[in-house]
Amino acid sequence: MPDFNQNEELLSELIFALEMSQGDFRLFLARCNNLTQRDRLMERLQESFSGDLAKLQLDESVGELYATICQQLGEQQPDAFMVWGFESVKDVDKLLVSMSLVLDEFRKNFHFPILLWIDAEVSRKFIRLIPDFENRASLTVFETPTQELIDFIQQTSDCVYQKVLESGSGIFLYSTDLGLAESTYQELINARQELANRGISLETELEANLEFVLGRAADNYTEIALNHYQRSLELWQQVNNSVRVAHIYYYLGLWWQSYAVRHRVEKDMAFQKACSYFQQSVETFDISDRPDLVAKFINAWGKILQLLERWDELDIVAKRAIELHQTYS
Incomplete structure (x- = not known):
């Protein structure tokens, strides 16, 4: 080593x-x-x-x-x-x-x-x-010491997750906002591969966190990002971390929302998928007893309901959002 x-x-x-x-x-x-x-x-x-x-x-x-x-x-x-x-x-x-x-x-x-x-x-x-x-x-x-590789993945993943969690659905943070350089994606891939070459596997939670960050570090419009988000979701479901599952649902919703904008022929299908993921995100935050996070992420669900013109559902979601935002400003 x-x-x-x-x-x-x-x-x-x-x-x-x-x-x-x-x-x-x-x-x-x-x-x-x-x-x-x-x-x-x-x-x-x-x-x-x-x-x-x-x-x-x-x-x-x-x-x-x-x-x-x-x-x-x-x-x-x-x-x-x-x-x-x-x-x-x-x-x-x-x-x-x-x-x-x-x-x-x-x-x-x-x-x-x-x-x-x-x-x-x-x-x-x-x-x-x-x-x-x-x-x-x-x-x-120059080889990087094993613990330094693990620390690099851990620190980068924790930093990115904290920033996107704090931002909620109010603003999409681009790579520069997250402190990610263009080379970060490849650096993270290299670090994981080097650890694998040394016979070292990441713990499931760290792997799940890494997959999410790889999704954010990749071009958010590509299927590469979608695949990373889906893999992260699978891993968080394995360890029963409902808060992180809810968060990945939100980013899957964002991905399909942007897909709808880029692929007009499939717009309705993509908006429906986005709406389903945003709904699952809010409902999973609810199950996790995190009304503060529901308040942070519920607006995305309301926005997509408006685009789909599902007015009755929007009325319910909007009233819930108003109540939450009065408590969690």
């Missing part, structure tokens, strides 16, 4: 290799799947490196690494150059191929080592797309 001390030793070896390569072009790859851990390692490297370390964080639109480095450095020749952010580049395949095309320019014009921070997915692309570049690189793999 990987541990903190092992990563510290690897980092020390990497820093030493960078310092010994000053004045020459050498390529180093540092692979780390967990961005929090990567940022911590990068900070330690910057603190410990004895020379002039230039840095570049790639933005999503960058298309050529060589030209971007040249633009930043001008005539400067630092002791080493560090690059990160490959996971956020929209067309990373194009970026990698462009690197291979100018490999000779790297060697001729950069008289310093270059360190590229990558994750497992980008590492696979290096091997597949630019093997000539990858073969010249020295690779250091």
Whole structure:
């Protein structure tokens, strides 16, 4: 099992290799799947490196690494150059191929080592797309300790759930509102897969919580999100957590409501499904003796009843909502 001390030793070896390569072009790859851990390692490297370390964080639109480095450095020749952010580049395949095309320019014009921070997915692309570049690189793999992987899943899941619970049905929180980066979905998938590779299964409640967060981190309009919500529902039903079941019902209702907007031919069917899920959400919160949560989520049911023009039912739900909102403002 990987541990903190092992990563510290690897980092020390990497820093030493960078310092010994000053004045020459050498390529180093540092692979780390967990961005929090990567940022911590990068900070330690910057603190410990004895020379002039230039840095570049790639933005999503960058298309050529060589030209971007040249633009930043001008005539400067630092002791080493560090690059990160490959996971956020929209067309990373194009970026990698462009690197291979100018490999000779790297060697001729950069008289310093270059360190590229990558994750497992980008590492696979290096091997597949630019093997000539990858073969010249020295690779250091930083493994995330098992407990840190579990803590990452736990903390991310708890944080997201708390925020969406507090928001109720009044506002849909997008990924940025939830503190989720574009890379979070893949990071969570990677963390679970790495634990599975180590023979470690998540406890049912944590798995259920993770599935919900994966649904929220995915594009909420896709079937990928729907599948995560349904899996989360199954798991929460297994452990008889009625509050979490009610909450997943609400998000399934939201998914079908948005489906109705995007698929006009199936609008009536989708609105009916959404209405059923919103109703189940409210009724399950009721069974759980959580009138405060009924107050937070009942408006979604009322809205869909209005769209369906089911006026008698809307009258009952609206009166109930008014009573609840007078108590739970």
